[in-house]
Amino acid sequence: MSDRCTVVILPGDGIGPEVTAEAVAVLALLSDRFGLDLVFDEQRFGGAAIDGDGEPLPPATLAACRAADAILLGAVGGPEWDGAKERPEQGLLKLRTELGLFANLRPARIIPGLEIFSPLRPEIATGADVLVVRELTGGIYFGEKTLGDDAASDLCSYSRAEVERIAHVAFRAAQKRRGKLTSVDKANVLATSKLWRRTVEDVARGYPDVALDHLYVDAAAMALVTHPTRFDVILTENMFGDILSDEMSVIAGSIGLMASASTGSGGPALFEPIHGSAPDIAGRDIANPAGTMASAALLLDHLGHGAAATLLDRAIEAALVEGCRTGDLGGTTGCAAFGARVCAIIDEQISATYRREKVQISA
Incomplete structure (x- = not known):
């Protein structure tokens, strides 16, 4: 450069x-x-x-x-x-x-002195500091779409290579922060999430200094408003990341x-x-x-x-x-x-x- x-x-x-x-x-x-x-x-x-x-x-x-x-x-x-x-x-x-x-990186933290602007009680919001790492070019937003008068569909697909590359970004980010990564998926229902979880676990073996856990996306959405300080880095797919990072922004006081x-x-x-x-x-x-x-x-x-x-x-x-x-x-x-x-x-x-x-x- x-x-x-x-x-x-x-x-x-x-x-x-x-x-x-x-x-x-x-x-x-x-x-x-x-x-x-x-x-x-x-x-x-x-x-x-x-x-x-x-x-x-x-x-x-x-x-x-x-x-x-x-x-x-x-x-x-x-x-x-x-x-x-x-x-x-x-x-x-x-x-x-x-x-x-x-790779889309969305940091959000409660600024000390501005806790009053969070919709959460101060004792819940204080100290929240989260980085969402969202996969940005795959998933349902980019899948094949059909639209008719009576039916429509949106294809959600991911390859192992797509998951691996975003997982490496998230693990490296966690190494520079507090060493914890939460991978968010819907592996109890979605085939793409099952592949996502397996792949993230494989990548995690190369980062023994990062603690990995998994949450279903609905549980993660609830935890963000009940216990946001439990999170350090959140790794997730395109649509889940879009929704969760918007939710997280409100916790910090304003999407602005x-x-x-x-x-x-x-x-x-x-x-x-x-x-x-x-x-x-x-x-x-x-x-x-x-x-x-x-x-x-x-x-x-x-x-x-x-x-x-x-x-x-x-x-x-x-x-x-x-x-x-x-x-x-x-x-x-x-x-x-x-x-x-x-x-x-x-x-x-x-x-x-x-x-x-x-x-x-x-x-």
């Missing part, structure tokens, strides 16, 4: 352009302060691309994404494309396939806080908040950009800029704890104002560090 890093920006639809604007602003700030030499390349994607180019993933956008070091996405979709030949979401599924982004990363075996990774395009609040400067900014922190860490990523994460949390909160968290701060406050905190922290270092050198 060269010193210069190209980040493709896909604002998308609805609140996507608003929240990505704040994430790009903080990335530009950190690039300047840390000398990261980030270059931003904005491309049309989703519904905006359907309107402008006739398809949700235009060839020029795909080519730019292939050539990038990382991709930051806002959100796609909206009612104006209901009934269209192609929907915005099809562009996202195609992008994942074209770039081989088979949650980030995600989609990675593969090589090439650029994709970073995006897990929320949708929220067309009902688009253009009103009330969306929560924290999830997109947290996704930018994951992007920085992926590119090898760990110090900048940590600083950004801490600035987001500091802004929230001091009371700078958008409407989803009961506050009155606007989207742009939240982004500006995070940038200000970063500059304050950098200045404080510089002053401390200067004093130490003088001494």
Whole structure:
């Protein structure tokens, strides 16, 4: 990787352009302060691309994404494309396939000082810190589909190789966290889950330092709201992961806080908040950009800029704890104002560090 890093920006639809604007602003700030030499390349994607180019993933956008070091996405979709030949979401599924982004990582934790925003009692929610590793390019979302007037079907299929590669991602993540992995399936009913469980157990033999257990998906859904601290890393298939990670985001207080990363075996990774395009609040400067900014922190860490990523994460949390909160968290701060406050905190922290270092050198 060269010193210069190209980040493709896909604002998308609805609140996507608003929240990505704040994430790009903080990335530009950190690039300047840390000398990261980030270059931003904005491309049309989703519904905006359907309107402008006739398809949700235009060839020029795909080519730019292939050539990038990382991709930051806002959100796609909206009612104006209901009934269209192609929907915005099809562009996202195609992008994942074209770039081989088979692993979706969705972290969620209760931020100390914000326990009050969880719908769970503080004694249940406090200390929850979970990473969902979701298989992203297989399963029922990508299987053959039939639709008639009286019957329909969606094929769910997985190969051993698909399960093995996502399992390795999850086990390696658990090694860097607290050393526990919970594999979620429905092996008492589904053939794909039976294969999933057998394969995960085989992969586990190569990771003796990680404790593995299994839960059926319905039991896992219940445990997330009754005992979320029992989990460290959750490994699961595409649809189960989609549902469980959305449930987990609410436990943390708001879906607007949650980030995600989609990675593969090589090439650029994709970073995006897990929320949708929220067309009902688009253009009103009330969306929560924290999830997109947290996704930018994951992007920085992926590119090898760990110090900048940590600083950004801490600035987001500091802004929230001091009371700078958008409407989803009961506050009155606007989207742009939240982004500006995070940038200000970063500059304050950098200045404080510089002053401390200067004093130490003088001494």
